[in-house]
Amino acid sequence: MRVVIAGVAGVGKSTVLKSVEKLTSYDIINFGTLMFEMAKEIKLIESRDEIRRLNVDTQINLQKKAAAAIGQMDNVIIDTHMAIRGPRGFLPGLPEWVIRELKVSAFFLLEADPVEIRKRRNNDPSRLRDEESVQDIEMHQTVNRSYAVSYSIFTGATVSFIDNLPGLADEVAEKIVERLSK
Amino acid sequence: MRVVIAGVAGVGKSTVLKSVEKLTSYDIINFGTLMFEMAKEIKLIESRDEIRRLNVDTQINLQKKAAAAIGQMDNVIIDTHMAIRGPRGFLPGLPEWVIRELKVSAFFLLEADPVEIRKRRNNDPSRLRDEESVQDIEMHQTVNRSYAVSYSIFTGATVSFIDNLPGLADEVAEKIVERLSK
């Protein structure tokens, strides 16, 4: 089983993932981190920010390699994004060449009230430059749902939308783990 | 022409299908029933509930065979689901290996007011264990729309959302048949 857990920045994904990690034997792999480590190993780049500066074909190759590596693993949770908001619009987090390699069995999309997400981002000093309005966040979450549905067709994966209620990360993690056992 | 008619449980699909059957020369085939019959013929299972207990690869093979059989037929209406709500989330009713074989020309998605659907389910003694709330039903219908759109890209099929008004199954059936003639 390969499982994707995603959600917009500020939805509280890290806390839920930490809790999920304690409850299961699944390994949690951050897709972006794996890409960076693979690029670093072949001396392509030295810091994670440099990924974006690589040319598109090189980035696609890196994505494919990372996805193929994960596609060989079992009982793994992939920490990644349905869609990334970039300067030119939303970018699919799992384009066809990634989704086909990953062979995902289940998608969990963490969601929360956009107002709550906006507040959490405001309180997070590492997200200073983020300027998504509450409406933007709402749109991002809607777009993420649409991506989850489209991705699932390629592998026949299940799609689960999970309300990440404030302060209930453990309960949310239990819900995910319970669903994974079914 | 191969046509899919879908809709959540309680939307009134059976009544509309019966009426459509009277109005056209199309054969109506229930996808799940065909899968079961094919599995039964090769002595894989004896009752329809056993399909779920088959391992995933066997289920996928059954789906492919059923889809390939229908893909060879002409003037057929396929009674199936855009997405099935299971214990782990929504499951695509027509994953890639099914949609490619089916070669669908037209999707009709029957929709109704979630409150009305909830009522119909309450009055149906065969659906005792169903616990979808009105909000869940609304979400299921939204997800179904998104699936219909995604599926249509693979075959260039048309997508039609049809409001199944209470007591108007015959009129709805006529509308579908009329659209099919265009």
Add this chain to the structure above:
Amino acid sequence: MRVVIAGVAGVGKSTVLKSVEKLTSYDIINFGTLMFEMAKEIKLIESRDEIRRLNVDTQINLQKKAAAAIGQMDNVIIDTHMAIRGPRGFLPGLPEWVIRELKVSAFFLLEADPVEIRKRRNNDPSRLRDEESVQDIEMHQTVNRSYAVSYSIFTGATVSFIDNLPGLADEVAEKIVERLSK
């Protein structure tokens, strides 16, 4: 770079495209016009309306040829539709055989208030037979978003939803051109 700019009839696409044309070196190609010209060149048809009367396989072949031709071009803006409302429902503007050939890098979906769009169509004498209600237009725009998301997975293209505010076509064009430079 190949870029798609789309939006429902009456959203103000032509005005924005004219303004974009002045601001960039991109060529603007209307997908339907290209299809027609290719069909005319091989003496298949004489007027654009005849495209619809060709059989489905011929239409698909035309679409493929037009898409393949554009797929060879660089710095081109494709003026086309995410979904076309036909007598049988929505028809995907970029079915798989088109999207794969086009190799789109960026989608821009022009959107506007459905009430405003309805008004513009009423004032346009060339759209006499259009009968989409405000609600229909809203639905068409929602469906277009869903298509944009699904299309983007095939090529990893960005998806940008742009509010085309009345009287601000130049500003909207500037926004698009600015995003293209990123």
